[in-house]
Amino acid sequence: MNQHSQQPIIVWFRRDLRISDNAALYHATLRARPIIPLFIFDTDIINSLSSDGAAFNFQAECLQDLNEGLQRIGGRLFCRKGKALQVHAKLIQEASPSAIFYNRDYEPHARDRDRAVEQLYRSHGIEVQSFKDHVVHEPEEVLTLQNRPYSIFTPYMKAWKSLPVQSPFPTPAKITVAPVESCGILNAHDLHKQVTIPRPLCRGGETQAKKVWEQFIRTSLASYSSNRNIPSIKGTSRLSPYIRFGCIAVRTLYRDLLALKSIPIEAFLNELIWREFYQSVMYHFPDVLTASYKRAFDTLPWNTDTEFLHRWRSGHTGVPLVDAGMRELNQTGWLHNRVRMVVASFLTKQLFIHWKQGEEYFESKLLDIETASNNGGWQWAASTGVDPKPLRIFNPELQAQKFDPEGVYIKTYVPELQNVPLQHLFAPHRMSLDEQHRCGCIIGKTYPRPIVDHRLASEKFKKAYMQLLR
Numbered sequence: 001m002n003q004h005s006q007q008p009i010i011v012w013f014r015r016d017l018r019i020s021d022n023a024a025l026y027h028a029t030l031r032a033r034p035i036i037p038l039f040i041f042d043t044d045i046i047n048s049l050s051s052d053g054a055a056f057n058f059q060a061e062c063l064q065d066l067n068e069g070l071q072r073i074g075g076r077l078f079c080r081k082g083k084a085l086q087v088h089a090k091l092i093q094e095a096s097p098s099a100i101f102y103n104r105d106y107e108p109h110a111r112d113r114d115r116a117v118e119q120l121y122r123s124h125g126i127e128v129q130s131f132k133d134h135v136v137h138e139p140e141e142v143l144t145l146q147n148r149p150y151s152i153f154t155p156y157m158k159a160w161k162s163l164p165v166q167s168p169f170p171t172p173a174k175i176t177v178a179p180v181e182s183c184g185i186l187n188a189h190d191l192h193k194q195v196t197i198p199r200p201l202c203r204g205g206e207t208q209a210k211k212v213w214e215q216f217i218r219t220s221l222a223s224y225s226s227n228r229n230i231p232s233i234k235g236t237s238r239l240s241p242y243i244r245f246g247c248i249a250v251r252t253l254y255r256d257l258l259a260l261k262s263i264p265i266e267a268f269l270n271e272l273i274w275r276e277f278y279q280s281v282m283y284h285f286p287d288v289l290t291a292s293y294k295r296a297f298d299t300l301p302w303n304t305d306t307e308f309l310h311r312w313r314s315g316h317t318g319v320p321l322v323d324a325g326m327r328e329l330n331q332t333g334w335l336h337n338r339v340r341m342v343v344a345s346f347l348t349k350q351l352f353i354h355w356k357q358g359e360e361y362f363e364s365k366l367l368d369i370e371t372a373s374n375n376g377g378w379q380w381a382a383s384t385g386v387d388p389k390p391l392r393i394f395n396p397e398l399q400a401q402k403f404d405p406e407g408v409y410i411k412t413y414v415p416e417l418q419n420v421p422l423q424h425l426f427a428p429h430r431m432s433l434d435e436q437h438r439c440g441c442i443i444g445k446t447y448p449r450p451i452v453d454h455r456l457a458s459e460k461f462k463k464a465y466m467q468l469l470r
Contacts, residue, residue: 007098008034008178010091013077014110016103016133016246017062018206019069019171023131024101026169034178036095037070039063041081041186044113046193050364053188053195054333058204058367060187062245065205067185075175078182088117092124095180099126103133103246106279107371108286135276136250137163139283142276149284151293151386156277157270168251201334201367202241209242217256217263225267231325231336232408237268238334240368243275250276278376281386288375292355292384296468303352311451312347313361315413318443318450320426321400322346324413331413333367338403344381345394350457352464355382383465391465393458400426416447 009028016022017039028035067077080087091097100121105114118128132138142159143149150156188195202208216237220227227235242248250272257265282288292298311317315326325339335343340362347358359378363369379385383392404410407425411418417425419439424431429443429450436442443449 006034007096008036010036010038010095010097010100012100012102013037013039013066014102014246015105015244016249017059017066017204018209018247018249019066019073020206021168021171021249021252022103023133023169024103024129025172027129027131028099028101029172029175031099033098034176035075036091036097036178036180037075037077037175038091039066039077039079040084040087041079041183041191042084042113043081044083046191050360051193051369052197052333052365053191053193054197054200055367055369056186056188056191056193057195058200058202058241058333059245060185061204062206062247063185065207065247069206070175070177073172073175075177077185078177078180079185080181081183081186084113085116085120088120091180092121092126095178097126099129101129101131104130104138105134106139106283108282108289132166133249133251134246135279136160136165136254136272137276139280142280149280150277151281151285153274153277153387156280157273160273160276165254166251168249168255197331197333197365199331201238201332204241204245204247206242206247209239209247212239212242213237213248213253213256217260221260221265221268222263225264228267229338229403231328231339232404232406232412236337241334244368244370274376275370275373278370278372281376282372285386288379288385289371292382293379293386294384294388297382297384297465300464300468301352302354305351305353308351308451309347309353309357311448312343312351312353316448317346318429318448319346319396320410320414320417320428321396321404324410327413329362329365333365335362335366336409338399339409340377341381342394342396342399344378345392346396348378348382349393349461350452350454352457352461355379355384391462393461395454395458397426397454414447416441 009031011025011028019025063077070076105111121128137160139149141163142156150159220235224235227233239248243250253272257269285293312326315323315330317323321339322343325335325343329335344358347353348355355378359374362374376385380387400410407422410425417428420428420441421439424435428441428447431443441447
């Protein structure tokens, strides 16, 4: 065996923390060479992210599970901390790799980083191979007949569904590693990230992701269409943190869905497609990171009241469903999708606060944060983004009556309202003083008055919005 055949292949793990159905890992094993499974704690990302320490602990759990998976097939994970380009430059000198394999990322900063890393390796005559893995269909694959990107979801969805799908890749049976120095797996404490979320939704890792997915198929997928908007029950998959860190592959989810012949899958599949639609939007229109897709709406007279923003963040707006949602977010690092839409609409269209403020707060708290989906969701809520529809302004009181009719969700996260009769629960400020005393909830003391009037605030936003449309 010649020396060149022993030069290792670096498999650079990023948003794909699993050994099953991993395109880069699978293709690297086909070369029959030693592998360096690498994860970089990229200090540029760590320093720029506002994410709560709970997200970094979740990542550490994912990495620990990945390491255990690699050990089962004869390998282990090697970790480095530093600027990605500098880490790679040092590793080239240490390990003399023959190639680097990685799965593609589509966000603007990631693409810039990957281009620089690819240029570094090629300048040393080292092979670079990248793979589709983070999505079922890449942004350049789903285009109009005029070879342009879609900005409306429904035609994008139809085009997405018309394309062939790659089957999942097998899990390698055995690998050989080329050992290098490793800093070990670092958690929030190691990375000096404060943990403020007391009860994170779930533990990280491929093993747990598979359990969550299998349980959802068994117990909740059949009723997903009817239950997915009810925040008090487990009507959704709660897979989003695992998808964010790549603990389970979207190819695998798609294959498993197609295998279910007697269960309706369209509603759930469409949610996966929405994720890829927003990936495509950010890929083709990267300016949405810093500005509204509809630029005219950047000139709306946004409210800069920091007190309103603080009360929204902390869940003390006097609007029960909004407060329940924000407290769920602050306590668990997760928020039910229906309630995400309600709290986002409230911030942008009743408090008239710029969607960037909400986007940034979600980024600091959500375990499942994906920049493209977060940005797309907030611009959708603010009616400043792609996929234009008639102006939507959610009424939190009506939303609570429809989707939390018994008040279970509200009372779970807003204990001040525990004894408020159901007929007053969604608008407790309308209780008489006697009713307030009888249930032990004094408006303005035990629980705040609403900080805005829904009707007046909605009319104000609608007037300003429609003026810009003319």
